[in-house]
Amino acid sequence: MSTKYTDGFKEAALQKLLMPGGPSMLALSRELGVHVTTIKYWRDKYSKLGDMKKSNKKKQCKDWSPADKLLIIGETSSLSENDLGTYLRKKGLHSTDIDQWKESFFESQKIAGRPKLAPETVALRRDKKILERDLNRKDKALAEMSARIILLKKSHEIFGVREDDE
16 A cells, blocks of 8 residues: 655655754654655755755845845744754755854954044044143242242241342
């Protein structure tokens, strides 16, 4: 007695078989009640005819726009492993493609070194530094002159004023 299986049943069985961490062909055969040889035949038939050719017609990884890549990264971030596998097969992608896209996105978001300052800001900082240095020098000179004047007055009080100095 031969049993006819629907295309949906065959595809579901093959997806389960080809899923990462999926059951072995023998285990799937026992689970579905289908002979191992039949499952092998389906696998060979669909790999030559159906799904493989369909996935070749889908976009290549380099054909995706950056906006599409970012959208796919967002959509796949919260999917479980089984859902992710289904999503990737539907889009004709591989998990390494998404990993590469994530890495390139994060690399593009890094800030390389210190940000450059505007030329006007650099000039203002340089002028400020010069003015502060000049002010500091003048403060020291004023303090020295004040000390000299005070010492001169004290010496006049102590020793008196000589007639030559006047």
